[in-house]
Amino acid sequence: DAGITQSPRHKVTETGTPVTLRCHQTENHRYMYWYRQDPGHGLRLIHYSYGVKDTDKGEVSDGYSVSRSKTEDFLLTLESATSSQTSVYFCAISGRGGTATSYEQYFGPGTRLTVT
């Protein structure tokens, strides 16, 4: 268990509303990631962070923003949710102890988001 939690675990929201998902880790991992999982696509990277206030875009970043003000927390925000953003969102971490040498990623339990 890599000590990673996500909140909320389930959320239903309406089109056009803002939504923020939270990822929290207790293992001092340097890198944190947000993925979405959709049928037929596996997992796709949205954004990632390589340190406090250091973030970069992934494969499917349009419509999403992220923030990381503390090592432990990585937030994913949908500024104006759309039905195409209905998905399961996973947070992942790597780089135990603040190093860059760990290449394995460990995943949180996921958040199911439904946009109606």
Next chain:
Amino acid sequence: AQTVTQSQPEMSVQEAETVTLSCTYDTSESDYYLFWYKQPPSRQMILVIRQEAYKQQNATENRFSVNFQKAAKSFSLKISDSQLGDAAMYFCAYRVNNDMRFGAGTRLTVKP
């Protein structure tokens, strides 16, 4: 762009038998990592096995082993002595730096 292809959407195996899941990838990089993840109905993503591209020796973790063919860009997973608890979605993944790409997955059913 890197892509990962799992050509078998579904596979089934008899309990105690052996099954092999296929994965191919496309890359121009020489240094990368490959993974197999298991996702049971609980939705949790569980790391099964990993392989560094610079290592020629195939990785093994108990009943799980891989056949890594770098020139062919192939990374298959063999599950020996299959157990009911092995039933899950299996995802192949490829990583270069912080770019991790996943295949679409193979659903494995284990028949008692």
